[in-house]
Amino acid sequence: MKLTKLILENAEAELEDVFSDFEKEITKADLDAPESEAIGLTLAGVALSFGEISRLLGKFVNLISKIPGFKKLSGDRLVAFGEKFHHKIIGAFEKVIKLAGVKDATKAHKAAEILHMVVVALLLYKGVGSAAQKFAKGKLAGATFKGILNAVKSNELGVFLKNTFASLA
Numbered sequence: 001m002k003l004t005k006l007i008l009e010n011a012e013a014e015l016e017d018v019f020s021d022f023e024k025e026i027t028k029a030d031l032d033a034p035e036s037e038a039i040g041l042t043l044a045g046v047a048l049s050f051g052e053i054s055r056l057l058g059k060f061v062n063l064i065s066k067i068p069g070f071k072k073l074s075g076d077r078l079v080a081f082g083e084k085f086h087h088k089i090i091g092a093f094e095k096v097i098k099l100a101g102v103k104d105a106t107k108a109h110k111a112a113e114i115l116h117m118v119v120v121a122l123l124l125y126k127g128v129g130s131a132a133q134k135f136a137k138g139k140l141a142g143a144t145f146k147g148i149l150n151a152v153k154s155n156e157l158g159v160f161l162k163n164t165f166a167s168l169a
Contacts, residue, residue, distance in 0.1 A: 053082070056155075062075040117157060
């Protein structure tokens with residue numbers, strides 16, 4: 001039991017290091033498309049939606065924990081990690097927006113959330129075409145993976161839009 005806990009803590013620390021590096025890369029990203037655009041877009045889509053992916057996995061594990069024999073499972077750490085990572089990504093966008101001249105922290109945060117969702121929407125748009133191409137070529141595993149990523153992005157956009165319109169009322 002202690003070994004499992006140690007492994008989980010080390011894995012979480014490693015993931016945090018990786019995403020900390022990614023957060024730094026966002027702030028200095030070059031917007032020119034690389035030659036391997038499809039791979040880069042897929043990785044960007046995974047990275048930008050990783051917080052949402054972690055939260056969804058955590059909620060799924062919590063759902064499974066209601067089944068007899070799986071009571072010891074808990075997805076709470078995954079949900080918390082997803083929240084933490086999402087805030088890191090938004091923080092990176094906030095830094096960029098503040099560098100662009102927005103002084104008000106509240107406005108910078110709202111603009112960062114909007115910018116994040118615009119990028120996710122663009123990645124979703126590109127991802128739908130990519131998934132269709134993979135499906136047409138008979139690459140079902142790749143099409144399925146892209147479809148799953150697109151579903152996560154769609155959910156993320158839907159929640160954002162719902163919350164945004166609810167705040168207007």
